[in-house]
Amino acid sequence: xxxxxxxxxxxxxxxxxxxxxxxxxxxxxxxxxxxxxxxxxxxxxxxxxxxxxxxxxxxxxxxxxxxxxxxxxxxxxxxxxxxxxxxxxxxxxxxxxxxxxxxxxxxxxxxxxxxxxxxxxxxxxxxxxxxxxxxxxxxxxxxxxxxxxxxxxxxxxxxxxxxxxxxxxxxxxxxxxxxxxxxxxxxxxxxxxxxxxxxxxxxxxxxxxxxxxxxxxxxxxxxxxxxxxxxxxxxxxxxxxxxxxxxxxxxxxxxxxxxxxxxxxxxxxxxxxxxxxxxxxxxxxxxxxxxxxxxxxxxxxxxxxxxxxxxxxxxxxxxxxxxxxxxxxxxxxxxxxxxxxxxxxxxxxxxxxxxxxxxxxxxxxxxxxxxxxxxxxxxxxxxxxxxxxxxxxxxxxxxxxxxxxxxxxxxxxxxxxxxxxxxxxxxxxxxxxxxxxxxxxxxxxxxxxxxxxxxxxxxxxxxxxxxxxxxxxxxxxxxxxxxxxxxxxxxxxxxxxxxxxxxxxxxxxxxxxxxxxxxxxxxxxxxxxxxxxxxxxxxxxxxxxxxxxxxxxxxxxxxxxxxxxxxxxxxxxxxxxxxxxxxxxxxxxxxxxxxxxxxxxxxxxxxxxxxxxxxxxxxxxxxxxxxxxxxxxxxxxxxxxxxxxxxxxxxxxxxxxxxxx
Numbered sequence: 001x002x003x004x005x006x007x008x009x010x011x012x013x014x015x016x017x018x019x020x021x022x023x024x025x026x027x028x029x030x031x032x033x034x035x036x037x038x039x040x041x042x043x044x045x046x047x048x049x050x051x052x053x054x055x056x057x058x059x060x061x062x063x064x065x066x067x068x069x070x071x072x073x074x075x076x077x078x079x080x081x082x083x084x085x086x087x088x089x090x091x092x093x094x095x096x097x098x099x100x101x102x103x104x105x106x107x108x109x110x111x112x113x114x115x116x117x118x119x120x121x122x123x124x125x126x127x128x129x130x131x132x133x134x135x136x137x138x139x140x141x142x143x144x145x146x147x148x149x150x151x152x153x154x155x156x157x158x159x160x161x162x163x164x165x166x167x168x169x170x171x172x173x174x175x176x177x178x179x180x181x182x183x184x185x186x187x188x189x190x191x192x193x194x195x196x197x198x199x200x201x202x203x204x205x206x207x208x209x210x211x212x213x214x215x216x217x218x219x220x221x222x223x224x225x226x227x228x229x230x231x232x233x234x235x236x237x238x239x240x241x242x243x244x245x246x247x248x249x250x251x252x253x254x255x256x257x258x259x260x261x262x263x264x265x266x267x268x269x270x271x272x273x274x275x276x277x278x279x280x281x282x283x284x285x286x287x288x289x290x291x292x293x294x295x296x297x298x299x300x301x302x303x304x305x306x307x308x309x310x311x312x313x314x315x316x317x318x319x320x321x322x323x324x325x326x327x328x329x330x331x332x333x334x335x336x337x338x339x340x341x342x343x344x345x346x347x348x349x350x351x352x353x354x355x356x357x358x359x360x361x362x363x364x365x366x367x368x369x370x371x372x373x374x375x376x377x378x379x380x381x382x383x384x385x386x387x388x389x390x391x392x393x394x395x396x397x398x399x400x401x402x403x404x405x406x407x408x409x410x411x412x413x414x415x416x417x418x419x420x421x422x423x424x425x426x427x428x429x430x431x432x433x434x435x436x437x438x439x440x441x442x443x444x445x446x447x448x449x450x451x452x453x454x455x456x457x458x459x460x461x462x463x464x465x466x467x468x469x470x471x472x473x474x475x476x477x478x479x480x481x482x483x484x485x486x487x488x489x490x491x492x493x494x495x496x497x498x499x500x501x502x503x504x505x506x507x508x509x510x511x512x513x514x515x516x517x518x519x520x521x522x523x524x525x526x527x528x529x530x531x532x533x534x535x536x537x538x539x540x541x542x543x544x545x546x547x548x549x550x551x552x553x554x555x556x557x558x559x560x561x562x563x564x565x566x567x568x569x570x571x572x573x574x575x576x577x578x579x580x581x582x583x584x585x586x587x588x589x590x591x592x593x594x595x596x597x598x599x600x601x602x603x604x605x606x607x608x609x610x611x612x613x614x615x616x617x618x619x620x621x622x623x624x625x626x627x628x629x630x631x632x633x634x635x636x637x638x639x640x641x642x643x644x645x646x647x648x649x650x651x652x653x654x655x656x657x658x659x660x661x
Contacts, residue, residue: 004235005038011233012132012162013048019232020156020163029279031166031237032136037247039164043132053162057134060141066151073133131161138167145172149226156230165231185209245269248285258295262288265314272315275367276322287321290385297391302400309403312374313382319368320386333360334383339402343378344420348504376403414438415447418458419502435459435468442478445485449525450493452482453518457503460510472510480517492525530564538565541585542577552588558596563606571613575630582629586636593640604644611637 011021025031035057043055058072133155141148155161188209192198197208245266252259262269273284291314298305298313320334337343346361369377381395414434417426426434438455441447447455456479462468463475470478493499500507537556540548562570574582593600614634618627 004237005042007233007235008039008164009042009046012043012046012053016160017162017232018157018160020152020165020230022165022167022169022227022231022234023237024167024169024234025237026279027168027171027282029237030281033247033281034237035134035136035164035166040134051130053130053132055132055134057136059136060143060148061137062140062142063148064142066143066147069148069151133161133163134166135163136166138165139169139172146226149230153226153230169234245273245284248281248288252288252292255292255296257299258292261295261310262314265311268311268314269318272318272368273322275370276319276326278322278326280322280326283321283325284318286325287318287386290321290382291317293391294382294385297396298400301397302404305400305403308374309376312372312377313379315368315372316377316379317382317386319364320383323364324386334387337361337378337383338380340376340378340399341416341420345502345504348420348502413441415441415451415455419451419454423458423462423504431467435462439478442482443485445482445489447482447486449483449486449490449518449521450496450499452479452486453514454499454503455479456514457505457507457511460508461505464508476510476513479514483514483517483521487521487524490521490525492529493522496522527564530561534561534564537561538570538573541573542581545577545581549584549588557588557592558599560600560602562603562610565606567606567609567613570610571617574614574633575617575626579626579629582626582633586633590636590640593643597643601644604641607637607641607644611641 008021008023011017023031023035040055040057043053046053056073058069060069063069133152135148135152138145138148152163152165156163189198192208198205249259249262249266252262269284269288276283294313294317295310298310323333337346343361347365365377379399381392381399384395385391414437417434418438438459442452442455456475459468459470459475459479460472463470463472537548537551540551574585577585611634614630614637618630618634621627
């Protein structure tokens with residue numbers, strides 16, 4: 001880094017130059033920080049051949065015309081500066097006018113340079129022979145880069161002004177190729193068509209259009225040509241991260257506890273930054289700002305938090321920031337992971353089922369936590385904060401309470417250690433204790449149904465490897481009895497494949513019997529759940545119709561629910577409804593059947609029975625508007641039945657009689 005500084009100073013000291021120099025580096029790598037803290041002051045204190053140089057820095061970010069550049073130089077070089085601006089600069093130790101002040105100054109009026117509404121040529125009002133010009137953010141200007149370089153060349157070639165250009169050439173090349181792409185494509189397509197070569201099958205059309213665009217509009221060549229003329233030396237900026245990171249940490253001096261923690265763990269910051277594979281210090285700066293809020297909240301609400309947890313939080317905050325903000329992944333990679341337990345389950349199962357998310361999480365963990373052991377490696381509240389910019393106190397407290405309960409693996413329930421850790425991490429002394437504990441949990445019905453199923457896979461594996469003394473049949477009996485015991489209090493599992501994918505070992509044939517028994521119980525739980533939901537839904541008829549319509553349209557237009565309700569109760573509720581509601585219910589049933597016929601096919605038997613029941617209700621009754629509406633209802637139910645009957649045959653559903661709770 002010092003060699004780079006000295007090379008730049010050698011350029012400034014040179015008696016005669018007719019070229020500029022360029023500092024090239026990635027966005028956010030600290031180029032501007034390097035200029036302000038390593039170069040600028042040294043140039044401003046430099047005297048050579050009786051001349052004392054002064055730096056003029058200007059960002060080209062957002063510049064929309066060349067006049068704006070002249071105006072900026074004019075403002076920086078003129079001595080007739082507004083007193084209030086001078087006072088601001090003196091009190092804030094500034095060496096250049098802040099951008100907002102430049103925008104606010106009415107230069108023409110202030111300097112008396114505008115007459116008769118004529119446009120000012122600001123280039124006539126400044127001298128730069130004792131200045132060193134620094135143009136930053138070349139690739140972010142809204143003016144053609146070729147025009148800007150031509151403008152700068154006037155200073156360099158004719159006036160021999162020392163000039164430094166800071167840019168990201170990689171992004172500059174992309175900008176040159178992608179500017180006005182629609183217009184370029186239109187012209188290229190038009191010319192190819194005129195030449196009669198557009199539709200020829202000699203090569204892909206996209207390739208032909210691309211080649212034509214490059215041939216006609218190759219500004220990259222123009223850039224290289226003017227760069228060769230203008231730029232004498234290009235320096236690749238490779239920052240010394242430890243120096244820059246120490247500079248970043250200075251902003252936290254007002255928080256003694258935080259700055260102490262960060263300085264003690266500079267190596268973690270540096271290593272995580274390097275592992276990100278980027279040089280974007282801007283993202284690191286934002287990540288450290290985020291960690292400040294995290295650290296302050298943890299210190300305030302959970303002051304006794306384990307040091308290892310705080311270290312992991314620091315790594316995770318920086319890692320997630322780079323993964324999301326550097327565009328390496330889409331934000332949804334972490335969005336469905338809600339806890340450290342789920343994160344670890346994915347890691348365990350990634351060796352068996354290699355879907356994209358599992359592969360990414362495994363790579364993320366291997367990269368950022370390599371040689372760093374920590375039981376708690378995922379923090380939902382931090383991931384949400386980085387992704388959404390919202391610090392969710394509820395998620396924060398949920399994570400912290402879980403950390404308190406589980407950070408010591410000795411206190412973690414045995415079944416969770418098997419399901420969320422690699423089993424070989426359990427010591428030989430602890431293993432038999434955990435096995436006995438889990439067996440008791442299963443036999444006492446302390447676990448969820450799906451947890452028992454997943455645990456069986458491990459226990460069958462342990463049995464085959466002779467790690468436990470139980471034979472396979474004994475294990476099956478224990479786990480089947482455990483499943484029966486919890487069946488009455490378990491909930492229906494609707495994400496079976498996802499749950500089973502978290503099993504971190506190969507599943508053998510002995511799993512089939514357990515899965516068959518599980519699916520039987522799970523189907524019964526589904527019936528029980530749907531019956532309960534049907535009861536809650538249809539009891540809104542006829543007294544709470546608005547609530548019924550809202551629930552039905554929101555949740556049940558594409559899911560079968562009718563066949564989980566009692567026919568007699570349904571007839572009673574419909575016949576007690578108003579005529580208007582009878583029509584509306586009928587129209588809803590017709591609409592959902594037309595849109596989701598195949599999905600709602602299981603309701604066929606119910607629809608038939610309901611039609612018969614309504615016909616029986618109307619039979620022998622005096623004619624009235626309600627009876628007419630009910631007969632129309634029954635007739636339309638028959639039309640719905642025809643929709644199901646005309647479906648390509650897969651199988652015929654028969655409605656099972658179910659007990660109504």
